Amino acid sequence: MLEQLLEVFKSEAEEHIQRITQMMLQLEKGEAGEEALEELFREAHSLKGAARAVELERISETAHLIETIFSKIKSKELSLSDEIVELVYEGLDGIAQMLERGEEGFDLEGYASKVNGVLSGSSSEDAEERSITPSPKAEEPKPRPISERMMKVDVSKLDLLMERVGELVTLRVTVEERVKEAIRILRSFERIYRSIDCGLRDEFKEAISELRRFIFNLRADCFDISSLTKEIEEGVKSLRLQPVSFLFNSFDRMVRDLAKREGKKVRFEKAGMETELDRKILEELREPMAHLISNAIHHGIETPEERKKAGKPEEGVVKVAARSQGDKVLIEVEDDGRGIDLEKVRESALRSGIISREAAEEMGDEELLRLIFKQGVSTAEEVTEISGRGVGLNAVWDKVEKLKGSVAVENRPGKGCKFTLCLPMTIVTTKVLVVKVGGAMFGIPASFVERTLLVKPEEVRRLDGRTVILYEDKAIELVPLAWLLEMGEPEIEEEEFKAVIISSGSRSVGLAVDDLMREEEVVVQGFERPLLRVRNVLGAAISADGRIITVLNPGDLVRSALKRRPSFKGKPEKPEPKTILVVEDSVTTRTLERNILESFGYNVLVARDGAEAKEILQAVNCDLVVSDIQMPNVDGFELTAWIKNHPNLKHIPVILVTSLESEEDKKKGLEVGADAYIVKSGFDHEKLLETIKRLI
Amino acid sequence: MSGEAELLKKRARLYAQPPACSDMPGGDLIAVFRIGGSRYGFGIKHVNCIKPLDRFAPLPCSPPFVYGVANLRGRICPLIDVKKVVEGEGIEGKARYMVVLEADGVKVGVPADEIVGIFPKPRELKSCDSEFVEGMSDDGTIVVNVESFLRSEAIIVSEEV
Numbered sequence: 022m023l024e025q026l027l028e029v030f031k032s033e034a035e036e037h038i039q040r041i042t043q044m045m046l047q048l049e050k051g052e053a054g055e056e057a058l059e060e061l062f063r064e065a066h067s068l069k070g071a072a073r074a075v076e077l078e079r080i081s082e083t084a085h086l087i088e089t090i091f092s093k094i095k096s097k098e099l100s101l102s103d104e105i106v107e108l109v110y111e112g113l114d115g116i117a118q119m120l121e122r123g124e125e126g127f128d129l130e131g132y133a134s135k136v137n138g139v140l141s142g143s144s145s146e147d148a149e150e151r152s153i154t155p156s157p158k159a160e161e162p163k164p165r166p167i168s169e170r171m172m173k174v175d176v177s178k179l180d181l182l183m184e185r186v187g188e189l190v191t192l193r194v195t196v197e198e199r200v201k202e203a204i205r206i207l208r209s210f211e212r213i214y215r216s217i218d219c220g221l222r223d224e225f226k227e228a229i230s231e232l233r234r235f236i237f238n239l240r241a242d243c244f245d246i247s248s249l250t251k252e253i254e255e256g257v258k259s260l261r262l263q264p265v266s267f268l269f270n271s272f273d274r275m276v277r278d279l280a281k282r283e284g285k286k287v288r289f290e291k292a293g294m295e296t297e298l299d300r301k302i303l304e305e306l307r308e309p310m311a312h313l314i315s316n317a318i319h320h321g322i323e324t325p326e327e328r329k330k331a332g333k334p335e336e337g338v339v340k341v342a343a344r345s346q347g348d349k350v351l352i353e354v355e356d357d358g359r360g361i362d363l364e365k366v367r368e369s370a371l372r373s374g375i376i377s378r379e380a381a382e383e384m385g386d387e388e389l390l391r392l393i394f395k396q397g398v399s400t401a402e403e404v405t406e407i408s409g410r411g412v413g414l415n416a417v418w419d420k421v422e423k424l425k426g427s428v429a430v431e432n433r434p435g436k437g438c439k440f441t442l443c444l445p446m447t448i449v450t451t452k453v454l455v456v457k458v459g460g461a462m463f464g465i466p467a468s469f470v471e472r473t474l475l476v477k478p479e480e481v482r483r484l485d486g487r488t489v490i491l492y493e494d495k496a497i498e499l500v501p502l503a504w505l506l507e508m509g510e511p512e513i514e515e516e517e518f519k520a521v522i523i524s525s526g527s528r529s530v531g532l533a534v535d536d537l538m539r540e541e542e543v544v545v546q547g548f549e550r551p552l553l554r555v556r557n558v559l560g561a562a563i564s565a566d567g568r569i570i571t572v573l574n575p576g577d578l579v580r581s582a583l584k585r586r587p588s589f590k591g592k593p594e595k596p597e598p599k600t601i602l603v604v605e606d607s608v609t610t611r612t613l614e615r616n617i618l619e620s621f622g623y624n625v626l627v628a629r630d631g632a633e634a635k636e637i638l639q640a641v642n643c644d645l646v647v648s649d650i651q652m653p654n655v656d657g658f659e660l661t662a663w664i665k666n667h668p669n670l671k672h673i674p675v676i677l678v679t680s681l682e683s684e685e686d687k688k689k690g691l692e693v694g695a696d697a698y699i700v701k702s703g704f705d706h707e708k709l710l711e712t713i714k715r716l717i
Numbered sequence: 718m719s720g721e722a723e724l725l726k727k728r729a730r731l732y733a734q735p736p737a738c739s740d741m742p743g744g745d746l747i748a749v750f751r752i753g754g755s756r757y758g759f760g761i762k763h764v765n766c767i768k769p770l771d772r773f774a775p776l777p778c779s780p781p782f783v784y785g786v787a788n789l790r791g792r793i794c795p796l797i798d799v800k801k802v803v804e805g806e807g808i809e810g811k812a813r814y815m816v817v818l819e820a821d822g823v824k825v826g827v828p829a830d831e832i833v834g835i836f837p838k839p840r841e842l843k844s845c846d847s848e849f850v851e852g853m854s855d856d857g858t859i860v861v862n863v864e865s866f867l868r869s870e871a872i873i874v875s876e877e878v
Contacts, residue, residue, distance in 0.1 A: 380726035388729065427790055461774060506777035546793045548786075550823050551867070553875040556778040561786050561793045569774040569788055580878045 028175075030075045031120055037068040038113050039270065041087075045109060046273050048101060062091040068116070079124040080116050086136045087112045093140060108136060110274070176300070179261055186250075186257045190451075193250045198576055200243050203236050219669070225640045258447040262297035265343040265352070268306060269294060272314055276339060279318045286325050286336040287318055296343035298350050299447045302424055306352070306442070309417040313354040313440050314339060316414075321358030321438055331435070333357070348446050355439040361432045363389045390430055394418040451545050453562070453572060456521060457536040459508045462570045464543065464562060469575035471522040471529060473537050478516065487621065490531055492522060494613065496706055498620045499531040500582045506557060506573075525575045528619070530582040545572050557581055583620065599717050600624040600641070604634040604648035604660065605678075614647065617706050623713075631655025635663060638670055644717050646675045647709070650686060658693050665694030674716040678709070724769055724814075727832050745838040749858055750816060750829035752800045753808045756858040757827075761835060763863035765817040770796075770828060773815070779874055781807060784828050787815055796826045797872050803847060803859060823867040 041064050047053035048061075065088035072081035087109055093099040115127040210229050217225060269291045280287035298306075322328075322337035329335055340355045363386055370376050370392050376384070384392075394414050421428050426444035453464030454473070474492075481499065482489050489496045499520065503509030520531045543562035548555065559574040601623045605611040615625045626641065628634035632654045634646065646664065650657035661675045674696040679686060682700040690698045697712045747758035748767075773787035773796060784796035784807075796815060801807030812828030819825075842852025842860060849866035853859050866872070 374722070376722050376725050380722065380729050383729040384725075385729075388725075424791070508777055548793065548795060551797070551825065551872040551874060552776075552779075552783070552795050553873060554877065555776060555874055556876045556878050558776065558778060561774070563788055563791060563793070567772060567788065569772060569786060569793070571774055571776065571786070577878045584878065 026075055030071055030077070033071055034068060034080070034116065034120055037064050037071075038117060040064050041109070041113060042274050043270060045106060046277065049106065049277075058091060058095050062088060062095060065091055077119070077124060079127070079129050080119050083112050083116050083119070083127070083129060083132065086133060089140065090136065099140070105139065108139060112136070174260075179257075180301075182257055183261065186254050189250055190254060193247055196243055197247065200236070200240050203239065207233055207236055221639050224636075228640050258299070261299050261301070261447065263300045263303055264294060265296050265298055265303065265350075266291075266294040268303045268310065269341050269343075271307070272311065272341070275311060276314060276318065279315055280322075283318065284324060285318065285322050287322055288336050288338050290338055290340040291342070292340065293343035296345055296350060297446070298343075298444065302444055302447075305420060305424055306444070309420045309442070310341070310352070310354065312414070312417055314341070317354060317356035317358065317438070321356040321360070323359055327359075345446065346443075350444050350446050352442045352444065353439055354442075355437065357437040360434040360436060360438045361390065361393065361430075362434070363432075366390070366392055386432075390432055393430070394428070451562075451572075452540055452542055453545075453570065454521065455538040455541055455564075455570060456502065456532075456534040457538055458503045458506065458534055461508075462538065462564070462568060463502070463506075464541070464545075464570040464572040465521060465523060465532075465578075466545075466559070466572065466575060467540060469523045469525060471524045473519065473521050476518055476520050476531075476533070489620070490520075492529075492531070495529065496617050496620055497522060497529050497531045498582060499533060502532040502534050502578075505532070505578060505581050523575050523578060525579040528579050528583065528616070530579045532578065532582075541570070543570060543572070583622075598622055598624050599644040600626060601713070602626045602628060602634060602637060602643045602646045604628045604631060604646060604652070604657070606630055606649060606652045610649070614709075617710075618647075618713075621710060631657065631660035631663075634660055638664065638667075638673070643673060645713060646673055647713075648675060648677055650677055650679045650690070658689055661690065661695045662693040676709070676712055676716070721769070728767065730834075746835050747838045747858075747860060748816070748835050749833040750814070750827075751831035751833055752812075752827075752829050753806075755800055755804065756833060756856070757799060757829070758836070758838070758854070758858045758860045759816065759818060759827075759863050760838070763818050763820050765819040765824065767814055767816050767829075767832065770812050770815045770826075778876075782872065783874060784808070784812070787826050789815075789817060789824075789826065794824060794826045796828055799827045799861065799866070802866075802869075802871055803850060803861075818863050818867060820864045820867045825867055825872075 041061055044053060044057045044061050044064075048057055065084055069081050069084035069088055072078075072084055090099065090105060090109060090112075094101055094105070099105060112132060115129070115132055118126045207229070210232065214222070214225055214229055273289060276287060276289040317339045322339065323331065323333075325335040328337065338357045340353070342353045342355070344351055366389050367381050367384070370389075371378060371381050375392065394417070418428055421442055421444070424444055426442055429441045429443070431439040431441070452467040454467050454470050455462055455464050457463075476490060476499070480490050482491070482496075488499045490499050491497070501509060502521075518533050519535075519537050520533050521537070522529055522531050524530075541564060543564065545560045545562050547560040548558075557574055557577040559572045562570045562572055564570050601618055603611060603614050603618070603625055605614065605627070606629055611627050611629075615627055618625045626637055626643065628637055630652045631648070634648065635655065637643070638646070646660075648657045648660055655663075657677050657679075661677065664670050664673055664675055671694075675694070676697045676699060677690045677695045678699050687698045696716055699709055699712060746761040748761050748764045749756055749758045768789070770787065773785045775785040776783050776795075782798050782801040784798045787794050787796055794815075794817065798807045808828055808830070812830055814829045814832065815826035816829050817824060817826050838860065839854040839858075842854055844852050845859070848871070849862050849869050851860045851862045
């Protein structure tokens, strides 16, 4: 609770500081009048009140000192001299420090005595007294009217929402794929229909058109979901957009301070302030932009004397501008200083050993200009506090590259220099689980990962050359990811290994991997022409350390695993999959049986009772029936009897499954013609599978 | 660092090549690379950039002509082995450079072993039986028609499970 409150206070305090800075700068430039003083006083006062509310006494005290200065200026007991301005900034910096590092981070006593010194020197004696007595209650800040149109939202909530949207987008793609598959299945049914010539043609036709109606309705729903998802994605993206003014305004102080320190006259111009960018990008841009701006002032803009000599106005201009271009935003940092001295770049590059003398001499201007982004190249002759460390532009380049943007430079020797950063307006990140296989990194979208586990050799069962593990009562097929990705053998190690269970739709598969690395937030980039669609691969992402992570397609992986099983030794090519009809009234048992049988390569159809089973058997060719005994309408005995008396169906083997072992039932089952009778105790899959194999 | 210096030096030399013995003033230039045991030339206007091939990953489940994907200034760029597509036999081992080709908005990196230089496009080319090879020069350089190569169905990957 308290922590949350402190977060709120912090952001409020930062706003106050920003506004005070803004107005101070306007006052200095003579762009604001008396009313600004009133506003300054109010801001300092609100800051003081807010700090006291969260019991940050030292911040409150500092704000109070600043407030006192403003009140003296208002009453004309003080004038806004350079000294006073510095004093206010010192206080603001102090508050910023305390916000950052805790209240001990600032010498309040020293500051107080400085302020009181100035105040008492001005005239008033009660200054000292005021600075320690808390202001009377009546002066407490009035709450600002809450805007009805706006509300503040915790950024982390937005980030979380964004993450979920990223997952939704991947899911959408999977669902679209699934519908395509359903249509493909429908087509094969239609083909079967055309080759049928028995008496069931009409019934089958009816069933197919029903299926067709269903699938096409499903597809229509899918389209709706797709467009909705897109709208939500756009909406969430736009929630995160902020005007660049947030960023640009934060440089005012820096420009002023730097120019002052270097004895230069600089006008800071800003344009395109309403241009919007994702707030994360804005945040990430702060550092590289600060670097470019301080470079412009430090290296670019000349001293007033130099400028005069060169026939330029004494005051130099540093301009930042933003504009959007499609889904990109261009940000320019431009100055009208001396431009980049390519000779110095050449020397510096030589000194740092990046290029040989021979190469340096052969290089053209363009080529040289590109060198400024290399580590160790700088035109600064000395190391200054903010720029000129020789790592600067290199860091700018890296940062912008990480944001999927690019940097361009335009150099006009003697006249100035312009850096243009081209950035995407928004970014969507997805959480992936990074796994290692055969020395390469692969990402699996985390929303498809059911769990990760360490598999011991005794937990692995081998059946029919396939490897399965039991997980939550399901037999899950286990395949080495290396083999699915066509990078290795289908062998599962005899030792302990790591596995990831992924699920897509209702089907799950276990993937054996070499190692589980970490979860990571990445921007998944889809491939472009000529890579229209790659099996099992969704796209790729660039990891925080610059490495490429190939992001896998979970839907494809599950399909591949169930389709392309490792062929086992000594057996010929697998024949066409057999179709099994599962008749069971309990949805849980039905689903369980279906999953197991499907995971062993059978085509599975399901019916809820004997009556439904009869309809299906007449419409579709089945190779075997697995039926429960107790069921509504038509029970297992009746169904078996019906099958065994049907002229076209009596050859189909029937397995009766029951949870109760009863000799009487068993006898009755065999009487009606059942081929096998299985008692499931805790559901013994192997018994069922063996029986099925024996019968078909 | 020395690899980079080497590269820059090479690149500088490459750019410094005068279009000597050009019998076609203002004619087309081709950038020539050694790829495996062959020499390939690409029209210079389609060569976007040449970079050392350091950050790349192989792409599983893709045809043999897909060498992998590379990080090109923060974007994922497919690497296509042009030698494999043209000759049926691909580049061996790890290539040192990627030559980024661009035409009609399609961008593809081609792995290459060595930068040979920039030359005027030979006037006479022995014709080859390939939809995207303009022909072969006397010295055996295979001149690729980059536009049709990048648009070719032969390098399209579109596979379902």
